Amino acid sequence: MRILPKRRGAAVAAGVALALIALSGCSAQQTVDIDVPPQTEAALPAETVTQLEAAVTAAMTATGSSGAIVGVWAPWSGTWVTALGTQSIGGSEPVTADMGFRAADVTRAMTCDVLYAVAAEGALSVDDSVTMYVSAVPELADVTLRQLCDSTSGIGSYASQLQSLVLSNPARVWNPRELAAYGLAELDDSQPGTVFRDSDAGYLILGLALERAKNESLPSLIERYITEPLELPSTRLPATAAQAPGDGAVLDGHWSTPDAAGAWNCTDPADFTTLSSSIGGADSGAVTTIDDLGRYAQALATNALGSEDDGRFSTPLPVSADQPTWLTTTGGAYQAGSLVGQYGSIPGYITAAFADPTTGMTVAVVLNNSGANQAIGAWLAWELAAIASKAPAAAGQTVPEAGLPWTAQQWHDQIAGNAICAPPAA
Numbered sequence: 001m002r003i004l005p006k007r008r009g010a011a012v013a014a015g016v017a018l019a020l021i022a023l024s025g026c027s028a029q030q031t032v033d034i035d036v037p038p039q040t041e042a043a044l045p046a047e048t049v050t051q052l053e054a055a056v057t058a059a060m061t062a063t064g065s066s067g068a069i070v071g072v073w074a075p076w077s078g079t080w081v082t083a084l085g086t087q088s089i090g091g092s093e094p095v096t097a098d099m100g101f102r103a104a105d106v107t108r109a110m111t112c113d114v115l116y117a118v119a120a121e122g123a124l125s126v127d128d129s130v131t132m133y134v135s136a137v138p139e140l141a142d143v144t145l146r147q148l149c150d151s152t153s154g155i156g157s158y159a160s161q162l163q164s165l166v167l168s169n170p171a172r173v174w175n176p177r178e179l180a181a182y183g184l185a186e187l188d189d190s191q192p193g194t195v196f197r198d199s200d201a202g203y204l205i206l207g208l209a210l211e212r213a214k215n216e217s218l219p220s221l222i223e224r225y226i227t228e229p230l231e232l233p234s235t236r237l238p239a240t241a242a243q244a245p246g247d248g249a250v251l252d253g254h255w256s257t258p259d260a261a262g263a264w265n266c267t268d269p270a271d272f273t274t275l276s277s278s279i280g281g282a283d284s285g286a287v288t289t290i291d292d293l294g295r296y297a298q299a300l301a302t303n304a305l306g307s308e309d310d311g312r313f314s315t316p317l318p319v320s321a322d323q324p325t326w327l328t329t330t331g332g333a334y335q336a337g338s339l340v341g342q343y344g345s346i347p348g349y350i351t352a353a354f355a356d357p358t359t360g361m362t363v364a365v366v367l368n369n370s371g372a373n374q375a376i377g378a379w380l381a382w383e384l385a386a387i388a389s390k391a392p393a394a395a396g397q398t399v400p401e402a403g404l405p406w407t408a409q410q411w412h413d414q415i416a417g418n419a420i421c422a423p424p425a426a
Contacts, residue, residue, distance in 0.1 A: 032229040034295070034304045036360030037075040042394040044078035051387045055412060056084055056365070059380045062419035063350065063372040064256045064266040067095035068365065071294040072384055075360040076399055077391035081290060087252040087368075089267055100234060100246020100289055101366045102253065102275075104351040104374075105344025107237070107286040108203050109300050110226055111218070112149040112332030114210050116306050117225040124213045126311075133209035139184065140205075143192045148206040149332050152193050152317065155202040156186025166279055166347055167257065167270065171242035174278040176204040196317045196329050200283040203332075207282025218282055230299050234289040240278040245287035245349075253348020256371030256420060266421035269369055272348035284346045293364040297353035300333055301340035301362075313340075326405045336378070337404045339363075339385060345374035352377035354385060359400040361388055372420045383411035 044052070052072060060068050067085035083095040103110075119126045124133070126146040130153075131137060133145075143153045158179045165172070183201020190197070207218045214221060219237040227235045234246065244250045254269035277285035288296070299305060306312055316328035316335055326337045333340055334354075339361075341354030348370055355362040363381045386408035393399045 030229060031231060032299070032304050034230075034298045035302055036298050036355075036357065039073055039075045039360070040078060040394045040397055042078040044072065044074065044080045044388070044391055048077070048387060048391045049080055051408070052080055052384055053082075053084070055380065055383045055387065055408065058412065059367060059376060059415050060085060061421060061423050062415050063367050063369050063376055064089070064254070064264065064269060064421035065350075065367040065369040066091065066254070067251060067368045069095060069097055069099060069101065069251060069290045070366075070384070071097075071290045071362070071364040072388050073294060073360070073362040074388045074391045076393050076397040077388070078394055081294075088254070089269070095251055095368075096249060097290055099249045099251040100244070100287055101251040101368070102245045102280070102284070102346045102349045102351065103235070103286040103288045103293065104280070104284045104346040104349055104377075106288070106293065106296070106342045106351060106353055107280060107282065107284045108344075109332040109342045110222055110237075110286060110296075111203055111207055111210070111282045112312070113300075113305050114218070114221045114225050115145055115149050115206065116310050116312055118210060118214060118221075120307070120310065130205060130209060133212040134205055137184070137205070139187060145206060145209055147192050148202045148209070149312075150193070150317070150330050151196055151199050151202055151332075153199060153202050154188045154190050154192055154195075154197060155180075155199045155205070156183040156188070157198060157200045158182035159200050162279075167255070170272055170275045170279075170347060172279075173240045173242075173276050174281075176208055176278070176281050179279075179281070180204045180208075196319055203283035204281050210282075222286070226296075226305065229305065230295060232288070232292040232296060235286060235292045235296065237281075237286050238277045240276055242274050242276045244273050246289070251349070251366065251368050254369045254371075255347050256369055258420075264371065264420045269371065272370070275347055280346045284344060290364055290366070293351075293353045293366075294355075294362050297341050297355040297362050297364055298357075298360065300342070301355035301357040324405070334378075336382060337406070338402055339382070339404070341381070343374065343378035343381065345370040345377065350374055350377040352381040354378075354381050356402065359402050361385065363388065373418045376415055376418060379411040379414050382406060383408045383415070386411070
């Protein structure tokens with residue numbers, strides 16, 4: 001992963017950049033640095049890697065995934081970026097670490113990045129009413145763009161309602177307003193801004209608002225405000241036509257479903273590698289690679305694309321009453337202890353990415369079967385983080401004084417307890 005050091009000759013570099021722009025007559029997007037400790041070039045110790053690999057393999061079994069791609073970066077100790085398994089159950093084609101896949105709900109954070117970037121330019125205010133930019137939604141007059149980003153608008157979700165339609169026609173191109181209508185039909189009566197409610201529909205509406213405010217497509221906005229300044233060459237929000245998650249090699253995506261008796265199809269899950277991004281859009285439609293995802297997680301955790309006074313992460317809320325007090329959410333991201341990130345699923349993939357803004361420790365994972373509980377992505381990331389946090393220091397390095405409010409075993413057991421597929425018989 002390319003972790004750029006914080007530049008010291010910023011004024012000189014800026015002057016040179018301006019001179020080059022003046023000479024060329026073109027504009028350029030300034031590269032954004034991520035302020036985390038520099039990554040040591042070493043590989044993580046063999047004992048740590050053994051533990052990490054065992055955790056990923058167990059999660060693959062539990063979810064019926066034939067393959068996984070994982071990145072773990074512990075700046076004081078080393079790096080582990082790898083691919084495990086094959087493209088299909090019983091297949092022989094190996095998964096490789098450079099393969100593209102769907103970013104799933106990490107897209108939400110990107111949509112919020114665009115919101116705060118556009119607000120910083122003065123093109124809108126995060127506290128503007130949704131109705132200033134999206135027509136025919138009078139019920140959202142008291143809902144702000146910030147609340148859509150925070151998922152505190154009270155709007156419901158569409159994904160679970162459309163599962164059978166997506167299963168039967170993954171290539172269908174959906175209108176975001178049509179999808180959002182399913183969530184709007186479940187609008188609750190809570191005061192906007194007070195209660196977190198996971199809402200995929202809310203992010204689609206936010207995407208529509210941003211496109212209207214800038215008169216520019218969301219894929220173009222994500223490229224201009226996120227992937228170009230962060231140098232993420234393999235990350236984008238694709239066009240809506242059904243396609244694989246990348247232009248080169250891609251991780252095949254699968255979706256196990258239960259039959260009428262409740263038995264899961266773990267041996268021959270449906271293939272969802274080719275899919276219309278419109279089913280996720282501004283909520284979960286982006287594609288990426290593991291290196292890009294790890295770098296993006298660090299940018300999100302440090303708010304590298306924003307500013308200290310933008311207020312994006314200033315008012316975190318509990319995820320729900322039955323979740324640990326160390327898990328909160330705001331600004332399109334979760335804070336889990338010292339980690340900041342996102343997780344979720346889209347047909348074919350379960351994805352998660354978290355980073356510690358102080359130590360720089362970063363974990364990114366993707367499993368290629370979306371049938372299981374999408375939270376397994378987060379649980380696996382947290383299990384890997386707990387293992388990596390105890391990795392010994394490389395030569396000349398010092399282990400940071402930081403801890404996580406959980407153990408690796410805790411999440412290992414949680415994943416096993418939510419397995420949809422059993423380990424193969426001995």
